[in-house]
Amino acid sequence: MSEPKAKFADKSGRQTPDKQIHGDHSLDLWEPVVISKEDIEAEVERLAGLAHPNNGVRRSMIAHPKADDRSLGLAPGIDVSVDVLLPGERTQPVRQNSNIVNFCIQGAGSMVINAETFEFSHYDVITTPSMAVHEYVNETDDMQVRLRYSNGALLERLNIHLVDEDPPIPGAADADMTEAADEMEEGSESPYGTFELTEDGGWLMPYEKLINPEPVEIKPHHWPWKKVKAELDKLASLGPRYKGRRLYLLYDPVTGRTNGTTPNFFATMCIRPGGIVDRPHRHASAALNYYFAGNGHSVVEGKRYPWKAGDLMLSAPGWAIHNHASDEGPVYELTIQDMPLNINMDSLLWQEELTGPVSLLGSQAGFETNREKAATN
16 A cells, blocks of 8 residues: 655645635535424434433434534534433533533533533523533433534544543542642753743743643533523613624633633624614624524525524524524524634634625724614614
8 A cells, every 4th residue: 555645736826725705716605504493393302212322312413414424513613413311311421622512492400510510491501611521410300402512523523522431530630630740850841931032022932831831720601591681681772773783792701802602612692673684794703593582584695594483503604794684573592603713713804894894803903883872872
């Protein structure tokens, strides 16, 4: 068998890629897709009828038609599953190096994350940090149904997705690492440290620092729907002149300038009064919407997609021109986007108005709304 050999691809001259997001070339976008309430309910019924799985997980991945078996994403870097847990059931502990957002669409229950218990109800959101040992519990009399979002699709595409179904006792791995650090011999760290090399701000860092960055603890968080809704409903008073989205980001401050719910995703809760039509806009991040009240439609790259309460939609493939309208409101929706990932990669292009500028959010100035003026009219 011959050794694999790399190839050369001549790109001399113009540097425009064959497929680009701004210019005359067409995009190979993943087309928007609406997964109906009826199809989700049918899959929930099928999962509920299965014999009890060996790990307790009743899960069905919701994959885009363009996804392949290697990476079953609903968007190229985002996977979504519908998870079912019958009354009295409990899953086996697991950990993985993808971060997770769970959204309860039926029933209630609890999650045990690193030995801490989080009880949740209908439309609550809970995050699970990477490598946190977690399990799902249904101690109620009703079926528990969750939408589960993760960046596993991206990690699987990179061949770096670890799923450990025999995890250590929570805290054991951290204790081992702490003990190992305490046992490090004196003098094993570079005596030179990290230092500035050039006047323009270039630094040098030794290997000992490279493999031991300062840890930032990512904790699980719970956003109860009743509390979120109380704040969200106040945004309904913004009149039709408001040029923005009536939403709140479920924000974890540890994500800082990337405006994340997790280091990879933001999750927003949005209210759309009846008759509201958003301005067309676009962004490099992909967006998934789950509508759980009202009905309306989206226009993506000129094509109209109707939706209703209980539908899940890939509503904005990266850089697709899109806007949303609430035909009957109020509409409530959960939106998941990989915005924090793109800010970390310094790739989050955003165009709030199609006749306006394109900004690289996180590195350049962003956009403003007319909220103060709209609230007083």
